[in-house]
Amino acid sequence: MSKFLLDGDKAWGILVDGKPVVDQEIKKHLAGQHNQQTHAGGMGGGGQVSSDNYAAAAASPNYPEKELRELREKSYEIYQKLRALDYNPFEDIQYSSPEIRELRLQERELDQQWNDLRSEWYNQHLTVNGKGTGTDPTLVSENPARDTYVVYDKATLAMNKSLRKGNPPSERVIKIDEMVAEGKAVSDTIVYRSAVLPEKMHSVFEEGFEYTDKAFMSTSVTRDGGAGAQFYADARVENGAKGDVVMMSIKIPQGATARDVGIGEVVLPRNTTVRVTSRSKGPNNTVELGMEVVQQ
Numbered sequence: 001m002s003k004f005l006l007d008g009d010k011a012w013g014i015l016v017d018g019k020p021v022v023d024q025e026i027k028k029h030l031a032g033q034h035n036q037q038t039h040a041g042g043m044g045g046g047g048q049v050s051s052d053n054y055a056a057a058a059a060s061p062n063y064p065e066k067e068l069r070e071l072r073e074k075s076y077e078i079y080q081k082l083r084a085l086d087y088n089p090f091e092d093i094q095y096s097s098p099e100i101r102e103l104r105l106q107e108r109e110l111d112q113q114w115n116d117l118r119s120e121w122y123n124q125h126l127t128v129n130g131k132g133t134g135t136d137p138t139l140v141s142e143n144p145a146r147d148t149y150v151v152y153d154k155a156t157l158a159m160n161k162s163l164r165k166g167n168p169p170s171e172r173v174i175k176i177d178e179m180v181a182e183g184k185a186v187s188d189t190i191v192y193r194s195a196v197l198p199e200k201m202h203s204v205f206e207e208g209f210e211y212t213d214k215a216f217m218s219t220s221v222t223r224d225g226g227a228g229a230q231f232y233a234d235a236r237v238e239n240g241a242k243g244d245v246v247m248m249s250i251k252i253p254q255g256a257t258a259r260d261v262g263i264g265e266v267v268l269p270r271n272t273t274v275r276v277t278s279r280s281k282g283p284n285n286t287v288e289l290g291m292e293v294v295q296q
Helices: 051-059 065-084 098-125 144-150 153-164 171-181 229-238
Strands: 003-006 011-016 019-022 126-128 183-185 189-197 210-213 217-220 244-252 259-262 265-268 272-281 287-295
Touching (some): 051 065, 144 171, 171 259, 189 229, 244 272
Antiparallel strands (some): 003 011, 011 019, 126 183, 189 244, 217 265
16 A cells, blocks of 8 residues: 555545545545535634635636635645644644644645636636636647747747737747637636836827737736736836836637636737727836737
């Protein structure tokens, strides 16, 4: 017998004659095996997303950043309690003390809820070749053209700069065209894009203004997350960019081409036209632009 991991690091079990068998004490805590509202151990509603909130967050055009962050914070609180108990994370859970076992099960349930919510949102909003990207991560990553766009950042920046100058597409660009065309927004989806621009450039972005980008348009499903649009704006400022931070909230309508390339990034095809729907001032004099994709 040996330990194995079920669904990543979400539950422990054993191998019997080469087949996984889930410990019954663990199995009842897995997703779909128990009532999410009545978890043993007195977590109550504070550590969980209710089924109604879960469904609403997964269906919202906005990535459920707030709900996911709350789940991560709850999980971290439990992790801190476990550290105070000097637990061994490699110990088989069935040999842990009752207190540690309960905390570990709570932590894993929160992690499972995080994964479920994230996956469900992606499945309801973005597909690659007709399949939801939340269920099968290989749909996102297993494409050489995807790697040439995401991994080789400097080359991608140079490529987009060349396209914006009106230069003809290279063979690499054609392959990325084909990769981006695999993706679709299957329901209205909100993504974010940031820039640091002098006022003379961003002042033209008034309500009703339309802009066509000759290059691929990289966006993020999160505004403030680790790989969110604000992160890239801050990085540009730190690297010496001069001007105002412009935060674009872009609505991708159902049926539009939009390729999930992983790490929270969604790429729109070349020659996408967006229209400004609103303009306002945000925190720290950020220029807030509401936009929508009107043509591809």
